[in-house]
Amino acid sequence: MNNLQLISEYQSFGGKLGFYSHLSSTCNGDMRFAVYQPPQATQQSIPVLYFLSGLTCTEENFMAKAGAQRYAAEYGLMLVVPDTSPRNTGIAGEDDEGDFGTGAGFYVDATEKPWRSHYQMYSYVVQELPALIAANFPVQSDKQGIFGHSMGGHGALVCALKNPHLYKSVSAFAPIAAPISCPWGQKAFSLYLGTNQETWRGYDASELIKQTQYHSPILIDQGTADKFLVEQLLPEVFEEACRAVKQPLTLRYQEGYDHSYYFIASFIADHIRHHAIALGKI
Numbered sequence: 491m492n493n494l495q496l497i498s499e500y501q502s503f504g505g506k507l508g509f510y511s512h513l514s515s516t517c518n519g520d521m522r523f524a525v526y527q528p529p530q531a532t533q534q535s536i537p538v539l540y541f542l543s544g545l546t547c548t549e550e551n552f553m554a555k556a557g558a559q560r561y562a563a564e565y566g567l568m569l570v571v572p573d574t575s576p577r578n579t580g581i582a583g584e585d586d587e588g589d590f591g592t593g594a595g596f597y598v599d600a601t602e603k604p605w606r607s608h609y610q611m612y613s614y615v616v617q618e619l620p621a622l623i624a625a626n627f628p629v630q631s632d633k634q635g636i637f638g639h640s641m642g643g644h645g646a647l648v649c650a651l652k653n654p655h656l657y658k659s660v661s662a663f664a665p666i667a668a669p670i671s672c673p674w675g676q677k678a679f680s681l682y683l684g685t686n687q688e689t690w691r692g693y694d695a696s697e698l699i700k701q702t703q704y705h706s707p708i709l710i711d712q713g714t715a716d717k718f719l720v721e722q723l724l725p726e727v728f729e730e731a732c733r734a735v736k737q738p739l740t741l742r743y744q745e746g747y748d749h750s751y752y753f754i755a756s757f758i759a760d761h762i763r764h765h766a767i768a769l770g771k772i
């Protein structure tokens with residue numbers, strides 16, 4: 491495996507879960523990611539499903555808590571989970587806040603100093619990581635799906651809406667659905683992207699959907715007891731934008747569920763099934 495280091499590996503549901511690091515040219519430093527290879531991967535090339543995690547997460551949270559491996563093994567899907575930001579870049583203050591810097595790359599390509607020298611998470615997720623995966627794992631690169639949670643739900647929607655030809659399916663758990671209109675997004679975008687609101691709109695799913703019809707229905711689950719729902723997530727803004735352009739959207743409000751991985755684990759089967767259908771596995 492070129493430029494890849496296997497950090498640890500575990501047997502899981504008949505397949506294997508590996509944690510890797512590599513030197514990223516896009517992020518200008520070491521990056522980590524996790525890959526679950528279902529049993530089918532020993533026999534043939536298979537579709538690949540990317541999961542983008544939320545604030546404070548690493549490549550491990552989803553793999554440890556979501557319970558996704560069972561369903562990836564059932565349908566024969568490879569799961570790939572990148573870290574949520576570069577780490578140990580040496581940028582002053584990078585570890586100081588939970589909603590910015592380390593663990594909070596927001597899946598944008600930073601244009602502002604000092605972040606722009608490392609924080610290129612959009613290009614990393616859309617270009618460098620898929621190329622690395624294709625070169626080292628048995629995937630059908632023309633069969634990719636993407637989903638995510640919270641900050642990662644925002645990232646998944648943005649990656650798919652900006653590149654509908656690259657992703658056959660998209661879904662999200664409690665996404666930051668209108669980042670230019672919420673405190674988390676406004677803080678991150680102003681520091682990573684500067685003051686140009688046009689640049690901000692290019693990373694806002696509720697703005698992008700007005701210009702880009704996505705080719706298949708979008709699935710979103712949102713807990714009604716999520717403490718971030720009203721101030722930070724704003725699914726109603728995305729819903730209204732989808733309605734205005736007639737974009738098929740299934741937005742499910744799940745009564746009593748919060749923002750945690752207990753919520754994600756409760757509906758992970760539906761999401762993986764959503765992707766398996768679009769990726770031709772059902």
Ligand SMILES: N[C@@H](CCC(=O)N[C@@H](CSC=O)C(=O)NCC(=O)O)C(=O)O
Nearest residue numbers: 544545546547551588639640641642751
């Ligand atoms: N401590 C922070 C929020 C931390 C948090 O809830 N992180 C979520 C993602 S939030 C949006 O991107 C998460 O997935 N945490 C990891 C986990 O394993 O639960 C605060 O309360 O402001």
